Amino acid sequence: MVFFGDPSNKSLSEKLAKELDLKLSYPEIHTFPDGEKRVRVLENVVDQKSIVLKSLGVPVHDNLFELALIIDAIKRTGGSEITATVPYIAYQRGDHVFRVGEGVGLEVVIKVIEGSGVDRVLFVDPHSIKLSEMFKIPAMELSALSLFAEKIKEIEPNTKKITLVTPDMGGIRRIKILSGMLNGANYVSITKERDLHTGEIKISSSEGEFKGICFVVDDMISTGGTIVQAADFLFEKGIRDIYLMATHPVFVGNAIKKLKNSKAEKIFVTDSIPIPKEKRFEKLETLTIAEEIAKCLKI
Ligand code: R5P
Numbered sequence: 001m002v003f004f005g006d007p008s009n010k011s012l013s014e015k016l017a018k019e020l021d022l023k024l025s026y027p028e029i030h031t032f033p034d035g036e037k038r039v040r041v042l043e044n045v046v047d048q049k050s051i052v053l054k055s056l057g058v059p060v061h062d063n064l065f066e067l068a069l070i071i072d073a074i075k076r077t078g079g080s081e082i083t084a085t086v087p088y089i090a091y092q093r094g095d096h097v098f099r100v101g102e103g104v105g106l107e108v109v110i111k112v113i114e115g116s117g118v119d120r121v122l123f124v125d126p127h128s129i130k131l132s133e134m135f136k137i138p139a140m141e142l143s144a145l146s147l148f149a150e151k152i153k154e155i156e157p158n159t160k161k162i163t164l165v166t167p168d169m170g171g172i173r174r175i176k177i178l179s180g181m182l183n184g185a186n187y188v189s190i191t192k193e194r195d196l197h198t199g200e201i202k203i204s205s206s207e208g209e210f211k212g213i214c215f216v217v218d219d220m221i222s223t224g225g226t227i228v229q230a231a232d233f234l235f236e237k238g239i240r241d242i243y244l245m246a247t248h249p250v251f252v253g254n255a256i257k258k259l260k261n262s263k264a265e266k267i268f269v270t271d272s273i274p275i276p277k278e279k280r281f282e283k284l285e286t287l288t289i290a291e292e293i294a295k296c297l298k299i
């Protein structure tokens with residue numbers, strides 16, 4: 001088995017190689033001045049199975065195309081079975097036609113991944129519940145929720161004293177699973193609306209009772225708008241112990257500034273997407289998903 005780590009996520013690559021007990025190799029990636037890329041694998045992959053790690057964080061299109069080129073390079077060099085480990089798959093918020101005339105971004109991303117010749121794909125905490133079934137190749141889905149459950153128990157072992165919060169109705173399935181992991185902990189769902197033209201978010205209401213320490217849990221933080229507004233909403237309701245948790249730290253625009261100034265005590269994310277030094281701050285803690293991924297790949 002050959003393991004190709006993600007050169008832009010060395011920390012997760014190293015941890016995963018260790019968990020899998022495999023030598024860590026990186027593909028050679030050269031970017032030409034016009035943005036085109038040349039990818040080469042230097043390992044002997046002939047008749048060997050391989051695992052490729054690549055998340056589709058920013059820059060999304062570069063990462064997507066690099067992933068396709070790496071898989072293509074392995075195939076052409078004689079590799080046998082390839083598993084693409086893509087912790088964060090971009091474009092999931094575009095999993096259907098919202099307005100007449102639109103394309104379906106997620107379907108295009110899937111076509112690019114599948115078209116590269118990969119045999120199976122693994123991803124973490126999808127935003128779209130349709131993701132697994134949209135792939136025609138075998139798709140393995142895993143979750144960082146158990147990591148969040150452990151963290152929550154560390155902060156407050158008495159699960160009767162906590163409330164789990166989903167910042168929008170789309171996250172209700174996630175929050176119910178997490179509640180199940182925490183002895184049926186209380187949960188609340190917030191109703192959020194997003195303007196499809198401006199992307200602006202508005203919180204209109206909530207369902208359920210806020211009590212104790214509140215943990216807002218989401219699949220991703222992009223601009224930070226959703227999760228920080230949820231924290232503000234909780235604060236207005238008189239909650240003072242607020243923690244934010246999200247699997248994928250996409251972190252674009254003013255996300256860091258918003259999160260730093262948010263009402264949250266702490267913010268937990270995973271290493272599904274690398275966080276550059278300049279985007280790290282004191283109240284941000286990164287949990288690793290290496291062990292969960294390795295468990296899934298070892299089966
Ligand atoms: C949306 O439905 C997702 O679950 C996230 O809440 C959202 O994508 C986060 O984006 P942002 O941080 O830009 O609000």
